[in-house]
Amino acid sequence: MIKTMFNKILLSMKSRYNYDVRYMQDILNADLMAFLKLMGCQIMSSHTGSLPTGPLFAARLRAIIWDDCGPCTQLVVNMALEANIEPRIVRAIVDRDLAQLPADIALVVEFTERVLAHDPHANELRKKVVSLWGRKGLIAIGYSISSSRVYPALKYTLGYGDACHKVNVHDLSLVPRRYSDAHQS
Template sequence: MIARLLRRSVRRFAARHDYDASYMLHVVDTSTSAGVRLAALPFFTQFTGPRGSGGVWAGAVLASTLEGDCGPCVQLVLDMAIEKGVPADLLALCIEGRAKEAGEVGLGFRFAEAAIADAPELDTLRAEIEARHGAEAVVAASFASAGGRIYPVMKRGLGFGKSCRRLRIGEREIGVVRQA
């Protein structure tokens, strides 16, 4: 019964987002218990923080997902961020390696990159997010920085990883620029 509900939920998600969720179905079919845990992940990864800080969250989850993948998972993050009202042009700037020009989205993007790398600018970026949006926004950006990597890493581990591809933002296609 639970497995059937999980499968239906995964199929609905996949259809809504034009996303290949075969790895999710594999998890559910392998272990209902694992499928329940997979279904709970969005409670962690989709915590966007206080009103007005969604751009910071979107930038952080984008950077984290890019660190783990440059294909379908990143496309899904882009589509979901745009659906939440995050400006597509700011997301594109981050993908193109121009996060400093991307306002709040770029702030979240740079924060996640710094958190992942344990870079010296992390404290400054954290303080900037907290000054603008409060401590809850730092929590959301931290969750996003850690959580965006979960799905691409899990997909590769399960043998469902995809290769890099050009990303689509509206009618525009862009390539990922990796920072050195």
């Protein structure tokens, strides 16, 4: 009964976002407790703290792009658009085009990638993040980064990893630009 209810929720997600939920269905069918723990990650990923929507999705998108350039990235793009983030802003986040972003979103893009790269420059940016949104905002960014990375890792572990492909933002098809691409000499 409970598995049927959760499967209906997954099918609704599949329909709403055109997202392949088979890996979650496999977890649900194989191990209900494991599935419930995955849902705990959903709770973590939904935490916003005092962070505005734009910076929140900047952290989520850049973190997911770090580990995925396929369906998970497209899912977060779709969620950002659904949250009324302007398509030009979503495109600039995916393209890592800092010059086209408002300063607060550009800060989060840069901070997220420095954190993921374990770059010491993240310390300077962290102070700016805290000055804008306090510790609550910093925690929300940390949760966004951490929870976004769970899904690609889990999908690849279970054999559902997808080869890189373009991401669609409304009428434009993009190849996500990675931090390492932007910093190569």
